[in-house]
Amino acid sequence: MRKRKSFFLTAITNSGLGLWLFLAMFPFFWMFLISLRTPVDAFSSNPTLFAPVTFKHYFHVWFVDEFWRYGINTAIVTLATVAVSLTVGCLAGYALARYGGRMGFWLLVAALVFRALPHVVLLTAYKPIFYEMGLWSRYEILIIVLVAINQPFTIWMLRAFFRSIPKELDEAAMIDGCTRWKAFRLVIIPVMWPGVITAGLFSFILAYNDFLIASQLMSGDMTTMTAALGNYMGQNRSMERLMHGIAGSVSVTIPLLFLILVFQKQIVEGMTAGAVKG
Amino acid sequence: MKAKTFLAFVAPSVASMLLLIALPLVGVVFLSVYQSYVKTELREVTTEVPLFGGQTREVTRTVPQPVLDDNGDAIFIWEYVGGRNLREASEIEGVVEAFKGPFPQDEGLGGKLNHVYKRISNYDFWSALEFTLLYTFFTTPAILIIGLGVALAVNRVTEGLRGSLVFISLLPMIVTPIVSSSAIFWMFLDNGIVSVILKQLGFGQIYFLSNQISTRILIILYGIWFAAPFAFIILYAGLQTMPRDPLESAMIDGANAWQRLRYVIIPHLTPLLAVITMIHVMDAYRVFEPILVFGTSVYANSVQYLTYFVLGVQDNIHKAAAYSILTIIGVVILLIPILRHTFKEQKAIN
Numbered sequence: 349m350r351k352r353k354s355f356f357l358t359a360i361t362n363s364g365l366g367l368w369l370f371l372a373m374f375p376f377f378w379m380f381l382i383s384l385r386t387p388v389d390a391f392s393s394n395p396t397l398f399a400p401v402t403f404k405h406y407f408h409v410w411f412v413d414e415f416w417r418y419g420i421n422t423a424i425v426t427l428a429t430v431a432v433s434l435t436v437g438c439l440a441g442y443a444l445a446r447y448g449g450r451m452g453f454w455l456l457v458a459a460l461v462f463r464a465l466p467h468v469v470l471l472t473a474y475k476p477i478f479y480e481m482g483l484w485s486r487y488e489i490l491i492i493v494l495v496a497i498n499q500p501f502t503i504w505m506l507r508a509f510f511r512s513i514p515k516e517l518d519e520a521a522m523i524d525g526c527t528r529w530k531a532f533r534l535v536i537i538p539v540m541w542p543g544v545i546t547a548g549l550f551s552f553i554l555a556y557n558d559f560l561i562a563s564q565l566m567s568g569d570m571t572t573m574t575a576a577l578g579n580y581m582g583q584n585r586s587m588e589r590l591m592h593g594i595a596g597s598v599s600v601t602i603p604l605l606f607l608i609l610v611f612q613k614q615i616v617e618g619m620t621a622g623a624v625k626g
Numbered sequence: 627m628k629a630k631t632f633l634a635f636v637a638p639s640v641a642s643m644l645l646l647i648a649l650p651l652v653g654v655v656f657l658s659v660y661q662s663y664v665k666t667e668l669r670e671v672t673t674e675v676p677l678f679g680g681q682t683r684e685v686t687r688t689v690p691q692p693v694l695d696d697n698g699d700a701i702f703i704w705e706y707v708g709g710r711n712l713r714e715a716s717e718i719e720g721v722v723e724a725f726k727g728p729f730p731q732d733e734g735l736g737g738k739l740n741h742v743y744k745r746i747s748n749y750d751f752w753s754a755l756e757f758t759l760l761y762t763f764f765t766t767p768a769i770l771i772i773g774l775g776v777a778l779a780v781n782r783v784t785e786g787l788r789g790s791l792v793f794i795s796l797l798p799m800i801v802t803p804i805v806s807s808s809a810i811f812w813m814f815l816d817n818g819i820v821s822v823i824l825k826q827l828g829f830g831q832i833y834f835l836s837n838q839i840s841t842r843i844l845i846i847l848y849g850i851w852f853a854a855p856f857a858f859i860i861l862y863a864g865l866q867t868m869p870r871d872p873l874e875s876a877m878i879d880g881a882n883a884w885q886r887l888r889y890v891i892i893p894h895l896t897p898l899l900a901v902i903t904m905i906h907v908m909d910a911y912r913v914f915e916p917i918l919v920f921g922t923s924v925y926a927n928s929v930q931y932l933t934y935f936v937l938g939v940q941d942n943i944h945k946a947a948a949y950s951i952l953t954i955i956g957v958v959i960l961l962i963p964i965l966r967h968t969f970k971e972q973k974a975i976n
Contacts (some may be wrong), residue, residue, distance in 0.1 A: 368779075474650060
């Protein structure tokens, strides 16, 4: 009796799980599949799993629409954003983990409020200010904006991580005559990499996935891959254009798949670090 | 750590946030109380209009022309308008009017409230707020339930499979939102895979994207699909920290699966459910990409998309600033419970 019941339960949970996995995967699977087809096959009234394969949409997107330029822009912007936000964030996160005063608390509260702000609020101010200053469509601007927007989340996460490194470690170094800065450099930096990689991943994903800010602050050849996808949107585009958009979207997705494959453990740890530990 | 050292360490981070988050917020307030325009004057302008056979005729008309300064640049005027932008953006007068009536005859309180609701939701900001709240209201419980279900199911599966299950489950959340909303959008086009399959199954051609209800349902379903992985990962991690003893003693006492879930597992996960709700409500308030991709802000709008549209498409920074102020007020209201919780915790530590 008991056994049959648990068999029944397993059947239910497993079919539910199967349904979820299908739903989670299918839209991407289908997008990938139709990106390799001619428009007629992609949106046919009799959909099939196999259809003639063509790479012409990819060719058009990457070489005629010059997606490679946007790919380079994305690489520059995301890598620089990750590097700068980690450097700045590590210093702040470490200090927040070791300092017990009121200022630290207020800084964290301010960061919490900043994190909740919709980005378009900031964009409303950036647009006229940067336009007046003539700072338009430049890597530096997009990078520092993304770094600043990333900071609230980064310092919360790194603070949680640095708190898990025992205090005694750097205190011992300071008793031996190190300054705070030297203790940080010589003792903390060598052991902080797991947490830094995790925080870096989230900075990367935020900068890479950002559409709103890049689409408004960058124009023409300077835009990023994600923002360039905006060129293909809208309901009244031709079928060809739609197919190019699909090929572009798949191109944007592939690097992320590798990222999840390689860093799955760190991503899961990073998501739970903030929530589970409070 | 000494206060001085602390300040030195946090200085770069604080500087970046002050300069690019706090200062722009002040800027938004400033923009919202001003109105700017190019100074114009009415002038007689004479132009030559071509007629037939190479002949021309001079036409003199009075048209508004920009006033130029000594350098030949147009003069830009900033005018202080106080709360006018804010009043216009929130359509506060219209809202007050809606409450005053007149109401259709022979209707009870419910009918009157419905009437007020219909009139208010005609205004841009209020309809955007309406859908943002609907989105939050429907997605939040759904992601908690689905996230918990998937977490429990994955927890029963053999260890070796779990890695790939987590990988697949992460996809909707990590893949660029603009791409994932597009992937869903393409499936529901009139000749997309879902529409076509439903047609083959005999449901007839369904035009998902050309009416309000189905568009709204699709965007909400997208929101659930997008955010459920987040709930799943956190609850799954919570299940790993679950002590075995209470579960085993519940089993010995003869509790069935449902009772174990209801009285042992869910109480253990309650703090996590609260954290997920908090974070998801903040994120749902910012919903943007699906509205942009589904391209039908007539049917479903969001607070962030409305501001984006006014800023980027209509290019009206002052109106956008007014919407931003209203957005910030909303954020502050949302944050009150979270901030109160944080303050209480801080007090408990001190």
